[in-house]
Amino acid sequence: MMRTNVAAALRRLGIGDAATRVYVELLERSPAPLDVIGKAVSLSGERLLSVYGELVDAGLAGAAAGVRDLVAPVPPAAALQVLRRHRAAELDEFGIAVTGAFDTFRRARLAAHRTDVVELVTGEEIGPRVRQAWHSAELRIRQFDSPPYFPLSEGGGDALATLRRGVVQRVVYSRASLEVPGNLVRNIEPCLAAGEQARVLPSLPVKLLIIDDAYALVSLSIQEAEVHNTMLVVQPCGLFSALVALFEQTWQNALPFHGHVPRPHRLVPADRRLLALLAAGVPDEEIARNLRISRRTLSRRVETHMNRLGATTRFQMALQAQRRGWL
Known part of the structure; x- marks a missing residue:
């Protein structure tokens, strides 16, 4: 039974039949001369040396300790661990090769189809694209709000209109948003009263607007000059997924903000x-x-x-x- 179990395990791990027979024979006869083992399994000469070399390369056999011209197996438990590690390393290399081949294939496909996952919007085109984004939202909006702001004529009107349509709106405000004169009363608190979910942090890494699971707007602003002149429109891709993850992690770390929304309590x-x-x-x-x-x-x-x-x-x-x- 032992011979059968060990042989089956070796075969599953990629050891050939001849090498498996030599190893099992080594377990029963070692330490022994290699030609004696070969005779027991009907192998000799170059063929025997080749099969024995396979076991040595796999870490399953070697010269007997302290006995010249004799060979011995590595104990089955240790041998199988070594072999399993070898196979795991080979699978890792195979996985890396397959992943590399797939990446090459995907890049070739993207190039062939000219798929634009990131669009650059500049200058006067930015305002209309932002307004279009608010109007296109159907389920939810996730936003990082921080100055400087786009010069939109209606301020928070788009956000209020979106809330009235039943779109769930979660916004993380930077402290700088609350410091802009009049912004709290004129734009932020009306949205809170309309049902916006808001949180606040001392600072935000980027200005961001995520529309449903469809696309994201990322503002590339010059903070010091308070100028907006470039915006990225990101379609679903790895970058889009990273932006969604960034928002969710930031939302978890932010402090809830309720502004002037009435809440039942003894406080005036x-x-x-x-x-x-x-x-x-x-x-x-x-x-x-x-x-x-x-x-x-x-x-x-x-x-x-x-x-x-x-x-x-x-x-x-x-x-x-x-x-x-x-x-």
Whole structure:
């Protein structure tokens, strides 16, 4: 039974019949001269040396330790592990070769069909393409919002119209978005009131608009000059999948932002609004201007809330407020 099991295992791992017979014979007779083993399996001369060489190359046999002119097998457990590792390495090499061949084939096909997965849009063409993107959304929009902004005449009108059509809208705002004078009240909070899901981070890696699972708009802006002059339109491809993954990961890491949306709680609306702005990282000057209070009054109210929540930092205060359902 042992001979049968070992022989079957060796054959499955790619060892030929003659080499398998030599190995099994070695298990029973070793250490022994190679010609004795060959006689037992009806092999001799060059043929015997070739078959024995196959076992040596596979790590299954070799010279007997301390005994001259005798050969011995590697114990089956160790031998099969070695052979399995060899086969795994061969499969890895085969996989790399196949993948390379497929990549070459795919590039050739793409070149042959002139498939444009990335389109470059510049200058005055950018505005109409952005408007078209908002109007074409059917199921959902995912967005990274950060200045500088496209010079669109209706501001947040496209976003509101899209929300009214029932399109799910998730937006991650950068802190800079909330610092643009008037942007919070004029554009962001109306969208929040209409059902937009919003989160905020101190900064964003790129300006991004993903329309359904159809395509994405990536803005290449010059932040320092506050200029938008180039945009990429990315069709479904590896880059598109990476952009979707980037959005989802960023969304998970961002802090929920509710703006001035009324939420049932014992807090008065002014305090709830104050905490929401603080949690979003809006600067004190902008908060005071939005709430129409002085910086001194703002500092007193912040200190009051920190004491009430047992927080020593504003970040802790934001977390505690969120946990209590104040945001």
